[in-house]
Amino acid sequence: MKMTDIAIIGAGAAGLSAALSAKDSNIHITMIEREASLGGILNQCIHNGFGLHHFKEELTGPEYAERLIQDLSDDGIELIKESTVIDIQKQDDFIITMSSEARGYEHIRAKAVIIASGCYERTRGALQIPGERPKGIMTAGSAQRYLNMDGYLVGQRVFILGSGDIGLIMARRMTLEGAQVLGVAEIMPYSNGLTRNIVQCLDDYDIPLYLSHTVTMIHGKDRLESIVISKVDDQFQPIQGTEKFFEVDTLLLSVGLIPDIDQFSILDVEKDSKTKSARVDQHLMSNISGLFFCGNALHVHDLVDWVSDEGAKAGRYAKDYVLGKYPKENEHIDVTVGKNIRYVVPQIIDMAALDEPMDMMFRVTKKMLKGRLIARQGNQIIVQKTANFLAPAEMEHLTIKPSDWVSKESIILEVEEISWNQWRVLYVQ
Secondary structure, three states, rough: EEEEEEEEEEEHHHHHHHHHHOOEEEEEEEEEEOOOOOHHHHHOOOOOEEEOOOOOOOOOOHHHHHHHHHHOOOOOOOEOOOOOEEEEOOOOOOOEEEEEEOOOEEEEEEEEEEEOOOOEOOHHHHHOOOOOOOOOHHHHHHHHHHHHOOOOOOOOOOEOOOOHHHHHHHHHHHHHHHEEEEEEOOOOOOOOHHHHHHHHHHHHHHHOOEOOOOEEEEEEEOOOOEEEEEEEEEOOOOOOOEEEEEEEEEEOOOOOOOEEEEHHHHHHOOOOOOOOOOOOOOEEEEOOEEEEHHHHHOOOOOOOOHHHHHHHHHHHHHHHHOOOOOOOOOOEEOOOOOOOOOEOOOOEHHHHHOOOOEEEEEEEEEOEEEEEEEEEEOOOOEEEEEEEEEEEOOOEEEEHHHHHOOOOOEEEEEEEEOOOOHHHHHOOO
16 A cells, blocks of 8 residues: 555645645655646636736636646656545545546555545536426536637527626637627626626626526427526515526526535535535644645635635645644634624634634625624624625635734624725724
């Protein structure tokens, strides 16, 4: 059986960054990737907009991946490609079982494991859209791969359900390739994509966005022929009399991303029902000692730059774990989600290891023009700051320094909405 210090599952932006951060002359690292090439989803994202924070310049997805791969190639890290992890067990160490067409079954023993397996798209089956089941319905990511990597345009008259970033980007991409995008429907009263993507991908191409709408009927036996969308009420139920009919041959779905961690459920990892992934502490370690999560396998990020930053943290913390730099005893407290917050990462704080500032990442539950981000223990506020233009589609950050902590009580994170009149009193007068 092969032995390694750190096994990294997934070689996208998070996995590559974790490997670069964990490299050490005393550490052996093994990366496991199910595709034939490194880079993950970046390889099919040929549009620009990547790297502005991490590399301080604008890159395409493949260019961003290549930067990381070039740095990796000089470090002697073991790469295992075209292999799928099918089982992982925790004894004293981790026993990883993987399968590949070329090598069959293989086993690796690792002291620490970093899960950087990314996420997958929700499909039509999860939506239960009424109607028939014709060809021409697929996720936006699948259409992106067909077009950008294989050279196939999946349709000529296209409608997109969901306003996630992939759907918005594909609205622009399909338009540039000559297809007619008739519209984008979003069941929520706000877009689930970044503001810049709304402007650059829809507004610039006069593609209509139907908020509080969803697809309520699909027509077509062999190939998709038409769809019906309807406005929804506050309970997301279709409102009769608001139907709109579109003749289309393709329906693309951009209705959410889910961390791809099902294959690791055998480890009995504690999960967060909101992120649909592991509950982790400030070192990105789960309740299983030595098991770390990062990138979109932990929670869905807005920018690949932040995925890389989180992957780098996971690599550094995994290295410290292998080198025995962790406290022997834990003092865990919970991070409680307060008002106007959907989820927060990390969900746990190890009070025995408050050795550096920690970045609390979270999403709000609704759009707010201005808000006050607050972290408190009991009735005492330990950190607060104001922020503008809060939206569920855009992740927020709040940094807590070691000196900010006042007790070992659980911490509550919340957002207070600031009205226009309150803002004038606070900041104008």
